[in-house]
Amino acid sequence: MLKQVLRLLMAALVVSIPYVAAAAERAARVVDPVKAWDNHFKTWAVVGVAVYLIVTVPLIYFVIKYRRKHKDENGAYIVGNTGLEILWTILPMITIIMLGVQSWAVFNDLREVPKDHVEVKAIGFMFGFEMYTPEGIMTLNEMRVPVGNVKVNLTSKDVIHNFALPTFRTREDMVPGENTYLWFAAKEPGEYPVYCAEFCGAGHSSMLAKVIVMKKDDYEAWVKSKKSESMTAATTPEGKGKELVERLGCLGCHGIAGEVKAGPAINGIMGKTEELEDGTKVVVDEAFIKEKIANPKAKPIKGFGHMMPPTMLANEEYEAITAYLKTTK
Template sequence: MNRVIMLIAAQLALFVLPAAAMAKERIPDPAKGWDAHFILLMVISVFVYLVVTIPLLYFVIKYRRRKGNEVGAYIEGNVGLEVTWTVIPLILIALIGVHSWALFNDYRTVPKDCFEAKVIAQQFSYEMISPEGIRTVNELRVPVGPVKLNLTSKDVIHSFAVPQFRVREDMVPGRETYLWFNAKDPGTYEVFCSQYCGTGHSQMLAKVTVLKKEDYDAWVKQNTSEAAASLPPEEQGKKLFESLGCIGCHSVTGDKSIGPTVKGLFGNKTALTDGTEVVVDEAFIKEKVKNPKEKVAKDYQLMMQPNNVMDTDLNAIVAYVKTLK
């Protein structure tokens, strides 16, 4: 009981004085905290379930209707029992609440000197921007250690969920939300969109790649903007195709996705919803990027929004699409 009171006091202090939380030196791991909280919840849940179902079954067997037991005993109630089954659940709930509150503070209190990246969602892909300004799509690269993500969305509400770090937060257009996790081990971790965002919702997947510090630095060096600018146009186009999110709906592998694949598209005829055919050339691609509402491909629904892309970037994208034969 003393521990509970101390925990409550500590949590109150944390809540009232955020500075106190910031002063903590240890970097917590909310994912571990979640696992502990889960065990607490499961123990209480199973206990409560048995406390309900065992008497239920016992009474149903013992007091079943038979000769000599046609009418139940006349009992109105008992104040002592009512108090008992009000107070005990209250205590259990206080225990769960305080434990949860402590965990929640860990989740929402970002440690000092966190690695900080930005993620922007759109139907149906994520664009990641590293602190160095490197843009990637559907893959977030971070060094080992605590990571804070600033999240927002370009179109509808999405969500950034990383189950292995036991964390998620919605990505709301016009707002910046955040989450943080403690990436202790190098490896690849799945990312899901968990806020319903449309037809491609279940395909809105990504990954977090946690790298050793030196590997991360090497990756940054390779991809700094000076290095990227010297790339040939089709390489730049590839990066743009990914970073602008085109790849979220248009595969480069020939697979059917939310939109048509761009593999083998250039220079060939393609059928449109209005029954006509069109030859995919440079002008057509540029027009479609800027104004996708016209000339929708046959068997597809219009999902795409108009994009304002610079002409130099458009040329690079066309150069890239040309290479996908």
């Protein structure tokens, strides 16, 4: 009996050796986390369906075949079957060891960043993502990377968000005060979706972003143009205001092209008459914008709640934001 169990245990180990070897070898081979994940998913789906059928089909068959046919019928008295007991202990054990080892190998693929990679940063906030390229260029809800492996360092400004990249089969939490990371292999130029996969508040569903994978040359040209753009932008109040609105996370809650997110769109609002919660009307002017940013709860716009956080800025910064808002239509 003991010998039998030991022999089966050995068999289980032998079966899992190729998986362990593959995992150990992974440093040398080119990993493809997308394929690894898809194979992983298929393996679990096949095993899951097989186990389900192995259990359910005989179950239904036995229920019909051995049902009580007349009132005083008694079932047979069955004590047990050692062979069967061993079989249905050992087989699931082997299956689980194999699945466990395979999962571990995939997990390593997803956690170990290949040596040749670019390193970027993404910071979650309510409600959007700030992205930083290796050159320090900040973009909002849009991550530009050259083709190749990308490591993304993650954190959050406020609550827990989750940086999810469905195309690349990976995601990771963004935790305030903590640094986490993920990596993906950007093979083809194109646009890929990013979203927040951790319910984080009223504007959670507007936390949609994208990864834009570019050819190396295109990426370098983009970096150059961005750099010269930011140098000229910082010299005008309008440019400074635009930069502030992006950097302070206003666009996480506000559309700048008419989109309503957690808050109203803020393009073209200068001079508009707005209704406040208490029914009074105000005309949006410089003083109103300044008060709205510094003390948003003082005059809440009707129908949006009170979630706008106060932001203390220098006078010229309030003015810059107003100057920028004036340029929007």
